[in-house]
Amino acid sequence: MDHPLETLIDRIVANSARRGDLDNLPGAGKPLTDAHLGKDAVLNRIMTEHQAKPQAVVLNEQIRQSRARLQTLTDPDERKAEMKTLADLQTRYALELEATRKYG
Template identity: 45%
Template sequence: MSHPLNSAIEMAIKAADRSDEFQNLPGAGKSLEFLSNPKDAVIDRLMKENRVKPLAVHLKNKVTKLRQALQAETDEAVRKSLMKEIADQQLRLDLELEALRKYG
């Protein structure tokens, strides 16, 4: 499940980004040492070379697009269908994130 403060945190990050608070930070553009794991180096390189993103990223993008479509939709039947799809994709995203937290 997502944390109740996730949306507030996202809003704060977007506001900081819009006001250029992330410009000229020390270490900008460099990899984070604590995230670099030699056993993952090959997988990381292959993903980067093939422009592949983790499943959680794809699911998050899909949920975001579905929510935008829901806001723009006026037909009640289509809205219900979109809400069901959002719920399904959000569940998949939550499960994927939980698996990542547990198993890495």
């Protein structure tokens, strides 16, 4: 279903175009900014520009690193400490995924 004002807006824009009100506007012929895109597109652009990563991605990388470290350790105390770190990271990762699924 169309918005009730859509026909009126279309008529106003068409009349303005006929009168030439839309000619020579600043930025004419240039690409639109990200303002017309959805919130996710804007957020993704900002995160990319600032080299930011979602917390779940960071935690997943830390889990991989912790698993790799665990494979190299032979001392039982060091292995136990690393397993504790790994379990903590996995718990935080699971909570982050659950929060993302639940709240977006």
